[in-house]
Amino acid sequence: MRTSIVLVFLFLLCSTISFASDKDSLDAYLKKGGAAFANNDYPKSLEFFHKALEFDSLNVNALHNLGVLYSMKQDHHMSLGYLRMAVAQDSTDPDIFNSLGITYSNLSDTSKAIDAYRRALAMDQNNLNYLHNLGSILTASGNHKEARKYLEKMMALDSTDSEAHFLMGNIMLAKKDYAGAEKYFDIAVEREPEKARFLYFQGLAKDRLKKRDEAEKIYLHALKLHPDYFEAHQRLGVLYVIRQQYPEALEQFKEALRIKPDDIDTKVFLGAVYMYNNMPEEAEGIYDSLVVINPDAAQRMLELIGTPED
Numbered sequence: 001m002r003t004s005i006v007l008v009f010l011f012l013l014c015s016t017i018s019f020a021s022d023k024d025s026l027d028a029y030l031k032k033g034g035a036a037f038a039n040n041d042y043p044k045s046l047e048f049f050h051k052a053l054e055f056d057s058l059n060v061n062a063l064h065n066l067g068v069l070y071s072m073k074q075d076h077h078m079s080l081g082y083l084r085m086a087v088a089q090d091s092t093d094p095d096i097f098n099s100l101g102i103t104y105s106n107l108s109d110t111s112k113a114i115d116a117y118r119r120a121l122a123m124d125q126n127n128l129n130y131l132h133n134l135g136s137i138l139t140a141s142g143n144h145k146e147a148r149k150y151l152e153k154m155m156a157l158d159s160t161d162s163e164a165h166f167l168m169g170n171i172m173l174a175k176k177d178y179a180g181a182e183k184y185f186d187i188a189v190e191r192e193p194e195k196a197r198f199l200y201f202q203g204l205a206k207d208r209l210k211k212r213d214e215a216e217k218i219y220l221h222a223l224k225l226h227p228d229y230f231e232a233h234q235r236l237g238v239l240y241v242i243r244q245q246y247p248e249a250l251e252q253f254k255e256a257l258r259i260k261p262d263d264i265d266t267k268v269f270l271g272a273v274y275m276y277n278n279m280p281e282e283a284e285g286i287y288d289s290l291v292v293i294n295p296d297a298a299q300r301m302l303e304l305i306g307t308p309e310d
Helices: 002-038 042-055 060-072 076-089 094-106 110-123 128-140 144-157 162-174 178-191 196-208 212-225 230-242 246-259 264-276 280-293 295-306
Strands: none
Touching: 002 042, 002 060, 042 060, 060 076, 060 094, 076 094, 094 110, 094 128, 110 128, 128 144, 128 162, 144 162, 162 178, 162 196, 178 196, 196 212, 196 230, 212 230, 230 246, 230 264, 246 264, 264 280, 264 295, 280 295
């Protein structure tokens, strides 16, 4: 009897020691994973959080972080799997829903992304990151009325938020309220003058308002910051065509085609601009290729040659 009691005691003691050891190892790997993440050592962070799951396969911290890390690796289906497991363990953490929204957005599942962002925001209504993500995806999906509600709240909470002003500018641009768009883009650029994306859209609004001297300078500034900005090259090329600066237009469309060699619209513009520059052989080469791959685009090129863009 005494021997049995001793054996039971030893078993319980060993089990307790093992449990404590497992918990220590779990906490250690979670800490190591977090530290590696903070130091931008994402492969190590991934390794440590996987190790943590070996001790607790349903640990929310590890599951959530793995979901974020796989999203950063562009493995969005793997990310989704871990985030779904995380939210199944804890449906009260708004950060998990925000991460889930990001992954759904990357998978082009806009409806589920919006739902996830809404759930995150319902739990933390003044979170600027959640407001931005929901406002941004609603703007991109054309739900401008609801998007404005969240963007205006962002600006009320932080009047210096450049991203909120930028997104409001996009809404105005979509409504063809170019003066309104210009106002918001001007504020965004004033706050972050070295952000090429802000500059491009500021230039676009001014371009639409026929403030083309200003637009040209802004496009060029954006290209100085981001030389491979395809849309900026393309739009600057159109601006030069409108002003009949054909050599400059040619340079911009060549650059645009270098960045996106298969872009049909750029080929159309480039073919027309070759003709404006009295380069018929080059124009004919592009026209012949368009006839084969896209006859409608070839016709559009002929129309442009007859009537330059305005």
